[in-house]
Amino acid sequence: MKRRPGLLPWLVTASAATSAALAAWLYLQPVPPPAQLPAAPTWLTNEAGLTLVTLDPATLARSGIQTAMLASIEHQAEQLAYGSVPDIQPLTDLHSRYRTAQGDFGAAQAAATASNQELKRSRALARDAGNVSEKGLQAAAATASADQAKLETARSTVQALRANAVQQFGEPVAQLLAMQPSAELNRLLNHQDTLLRIALPAQGKGTPPRRISVEDDSGQRVQADLLSAAPQSDPNLAGQVYLYRSTTPLPFGSRLLAHLPVAQRAASGVLIPQDAVVWFGAIPWAYVQTEAGHFLRRPLSDPRPVSGGYFVGSGFKAGEQVVVRGAQMLLSEEQRPQIAASACKDPECDD
Structure with missing residues (x-):
């Protein structure tokens, strides 16, 4: 078979031209910019030496950070x-015994009153008409005397129980015990x-x-x-x-x-919520949002525990936004390795 001498050089030349054209086309295409990594938090230091954490909008949106406005409150110094x-089982027992003694005293008082009246009637009859024998008069006197003795015994029992209440629970409680009925005493006894x-x-x-x-x-x-x-x-x-x-x-x-x-004027300040406080270096701190994405960590100066958090008289102002959710995350971000050295003046920065 006879080979065509001019075909092979032509194929080589065509292939080279195609490769050159493709290379030129690829060279002329625009190169896409490299993918940008999410911006990392940056750490700055203000004039007071406090750490400022700055989050980019994307990181801030993912963080779930929530803030609350600080409210002004008055705090009374306390000791x-x-x-x-x-x-109070002894008081319950005293109450039961006292009621029984009061009942006995009432019965003895009624009996003594009746026997005394009978004695007076018998004496009047014996004096005016002689219709009462000496023996009957003596019996009436004996009954009146016995009833009076029972009355004195019942009175002594009530007084002794009241004195016992004073010795154990003080005069105000003893007064409640003597009042029948007493709604205030019942509230104590019923817990x-x-x-x-x-x-x-x-x-x-x-x-x-x-x-x-x-x-x-x-x-x-x-x-x-x-x-x-x-x-x-x-x-x-x-x-x-x-x-x-x-x-x-x-x-x-x-x-x-x-x-x-304590007998002194109440101090003015703000309430730092419990959820806003983070502990770092044995010191309580709170993050204040100075502007969107900017969080300044401030120490709580002389914090005083109150219901719901801490009272502070300085360092924070009413109306500022304090982080109540995500404060620990901000502190963790703050402790991550930094790209550039900062001028942080916290004692922990020396580690």
Whole structure:
């Protein structure tokens, strides 16, 4: 078979031309920019040496951070004391015995009144008409004397029980015991109200506060009003013990932390919610949103625990937005390795 001499060079030339054209076409195509990585948080430092965390919009949207506006509150300075909830079974027993004694006293009083009237009638009849024998007069006198003795015994029993109530629970409770019926006493006996023993600190001697607040193991605060000084000391409580009454039922035997108001003007400040507080370097902090995506970590200066969080008198202002959800995440982001060194002045930055 005869080969065509000019075909192979032509194929080689065509292939080379095609490759060159393809290379030129690819060279002229626009090169897409490299994919950009999500912007990482940046750390800055303001003039006060506080750390500012900045999140880009995408990261902020994914974070689920929530803020709440700080509210202005008044805080009354307080002194702490300790107390307990005594078992009032002795008061229940006294109440039962006292009611029985009062019933006996009433019956004895009625009998003594009747026998005295009979004695007076017998004496009048014997004096005026002589219709009563000497023996009958003596019998009436004996009955009246016996009934009077029973009356005195019943009166002594009531007085002894009242004195016992004073010795155990103080004069105000003893007065409630003497009142029949007594709605206030029934609230104590039915455990609708609670009797409290509170020991004032040694440095707090003087007039006890008329109203205090106490909290149990759960941290729930309830109000209590002064009744009187406790007639008996408590070996588990140091200091002068006073009896208070709360309209909230508390378990018998509970140990209480009492908050005693100090006689000075209330301080103005803001309430930092409990959920806003993060602990770092043994110091409580809170993040304030200065603008969208910018969060400044500030320390809580002289925080005072109150219901729902902490009272602070400086460092924060009413109306500022504080992070109540995501504060721990911001702190974690803050501790991630930084691309560039920062001028952070926190003690932990030296590690």
